[in-house]
Amino acid sequence: MNTSSQSLSSSNYNRKLLLLEDDPVFARTLCRQLNSKGFHCEHLDDVAHLLTRCAEFAPEIILLDMNLGDTNSLPYIAELRQQQPKAKIIVVTGYASIATTVTAIKSGADDYLPKPINLSSLLNLIDDSRTDRTSNQVTDESQRLSPDRLEWEYIQKVLDDNKGNISETARQLNMHRRTLQRKLAKKPTQV
Incomplete structure (x- = not known):
């Protein structure tokens, strides 16, 4: 070495x-x-x-x-x-x-x-x-997210609020359960 x-x-x-x-x-x-x-x-x-x-x-x-x-x-x-x-x-x-x-x-x-x-x-x-650098990064990133990424983030927040319950999340998002599952199966888009 x-x-x-x-x-x-x-x-x-x-x-x-x-x-x-x-x-x-x-x-x-x-x-x-x-x-x-x-x-x-x-x-x-x-x-x-x-x-x-x-x-x-x-x-x-x-x-x-x-x-x-x-x-x-x-x-x-x-x-x-x-x-x-x-x-x-x-x-x-x-x-x-x-x-x-x-x-x-x-x-x-x-x-x-x-x-x-x-x-x-x-x-x-x-x-x-x-x-406390990480929380500042989250705030900075959220200010420049693409529309697709914002949708992903919002879905994740609603899913988290519902403790992972996909049916309840789909209902609250006024979305078909299968559509939600397809969106969740995709990797999130970059910023």
């Missing part, structure tokens, strides 16, 4: 990072990249052992994929925060919305990162000190 690589990873050497991700290829790739930067990376593919493993491993950084098949990692954030008060918790998702971002931050997450993940952006988030 050359000296420039050593100096780059020396600040991260042996920092424990727990990755909760159900995509095995993405998880292997990300863990390999993080290990090369000096992190001690562990991977879980479901929430079944999340709290137990966090208690045993005591990670400094916890990366949580929000959607894990039929499960969601958001309900675990508050307990993780209580169990690991000094850990940096970052929620990662391919289905980012303002409603879920706000829920994650209010539950105790430090940051929220949409997929695909850029490694340098992730490393910047990990090394950045805890600030």
Whole structure:
């Protein structure tokens, strides 16, 4: 290893990072990249052992994929925060919305990162000190959203208000349930 690589990873050497991700290829790739930067990376593919493993491993950084098949990692954030008060918790998702971002931050997450993940952006988030920066980003982004993205955000907010009940959300949006399901199945449009 050359000296420039050593100096780059020396600040991260042996920092424990727990990755909760159900995509095995993405998880292997990300863990390999993080290990090369000096992190001690562990991977879980479901929430079944999340709290137990966090208690045993005591990670400094916890990366949580929000959607894990039929499960969601958001309900675990508050307990993780209580169990690991000094850990940096970052929620990662391919289905980012303002409603879920706000829920994650209010539950105790430090940051929220949409997929695909850029490694340098992730490393910047990990090394950045805890600030209220995330809530400011949400406000700034909401001021420049496209109409399609605004629709996505509004649907997510109404769905969140209805605790995930698609039928009630469709009724409140005056939309057919199938139409709502099709809109929810699509990835959100970029800003």
